[in-house]
Amino acid sequence: MVKDFMEKYDAIVIGGGIFGLTSAYHIKRENPEHKVLLLEERGAAGQGNTAKSAGCFRAFFHSKTNLKMANSSIEFYKHIQEVERFNLGIRWIGYLWLFDEEQFHSLEPYLKDMEPLRIEYRIVSNEEIKEKINPNMKASESGISGLRDIEIGLLVKKAGKMDVEKLVEYYESKFKSIGGKVAYGIKVNRIIVEAEEKLGLPGEPYFWQKTKATGVEVEGKIIEAEKIVVAAGVWADRLLHPLGIDTYQRAKKRQVFVVKAEGELEKLLYTRGFNAEGCLPFTILPQPRIYIKPDIDERNFWIGYADDFLRPIAIEDDPQPEENFYRYGIHPILSTYMPQFEQAKLVNSWAGQYGINTYDGQPVVFQEGGIIVATADSGSGIMKGDAIGRIVAAIYNGRREVELFGGEIFNVEDIGIEKRKVEREKFII
């Protein structure tokens, strides 16, 4: 009931996904005396696109900003699991990219650029791939245009998967334990922006007046706050566009299909020699870049593909998976590269959305008119979630720099608008 939350707050965070939870937690942690309220439209935290995620992570990016955000977040998640002893279900299964020679050579200059970053990876030879995974190495001869031969692999060690529900539970419980308030089932209809000095003019504020966000409207009532954080994922557009604020993201549907690891697939699931878990790494095919995530807990594979051309840009409230997308899109390609999937039994599927920054593929965090915006997850918001929360808290506290977990210093303006300084990512899935 909204009446239970009718007081004035220092900060209201809109959205209880990973960006909202980490933002609320780090703001409250840094400002224990501040009143912080998290508002979430759904009945619980993490039910938006956070719940749709494959929960995979990698400390392997070409762009320095991406790498810093992912690396520090992964280090923090490791700390949560190993030092705080809160089980996030992390499994270090690694990421295995498969390429043909031409693709690999085109990436070599970027790998060279990355040398000073000392990222751990190893090259996997044609023979090793053949021996351990036994895929069809000659997919280009299949008659399906565009497929490439598997000739070389790149295995990233500091990478794996985690239980996203547990991650949500961690931040929610930590936020509450230090006095943060959460309100679920409450939708923010609009953000209130007022003139700092009201003159009683009809229709004010006018463009020449100094303005400020002063609260949010829910169920016809106004909840006041000094600062508003918008972490509403792809739906942030609906709150910010009416105020003339761009979110720098475009929503696109992304789907996950789950197949049972039976027969030949069971053997593939327990592929040895790539990680200590004794399973196939998270594997990315050469072209199209279909990904395969092993789920040894449930004995499944999760399959996905981030299609771009012909996939509409559109915000959806309840996106649905398309069986034909799997049957006629993914499956023929997947089973050409990996014949083990020929008879795979589809047991589950779902769809969510990425909020894609279509220019440089990285999150956008900035402040305008007392509103802090954290958007454009670009499909990798789980693995960068902790860093985003710390960056939002730094902006909230008026700082330009933030120390990420592990001690790395990050200039918050690097992922803002005015002084944005990011490199385009070369390792995109």
Ligand SMILES: Cc1cc2nc3c(=O)[nH]c(=O)nc-3n(C[C@H](O)[C@H](O)[C@H](O)COP(=O)(O)OP(=O)(O)OC[C@H]3O[C@@H](n4cnc5c(N)ncnc54)[C@H](O)[C@@H]3O)c2cc1C
């Ligand atoms: C299929 C799929 C696979 C993915 N796999 C991975 C992966 O392996 N690794 C990875 O790092 N990332 C992955 N992602 C991306 C990841 O899920 C997102 O980056 C992340 O969840 C974004 O978090 P968010 O908090 O910005 O958005 P969300 O989780 O969508 O949270 C936004 C919240 O705001 C709430 N909200 C919206 N409007 C309002 C309003 N007006 N009032 C109140 N509440 C509101 C929504 O209900 C929602 O809960 C994947 C995404 C998809 C779709």
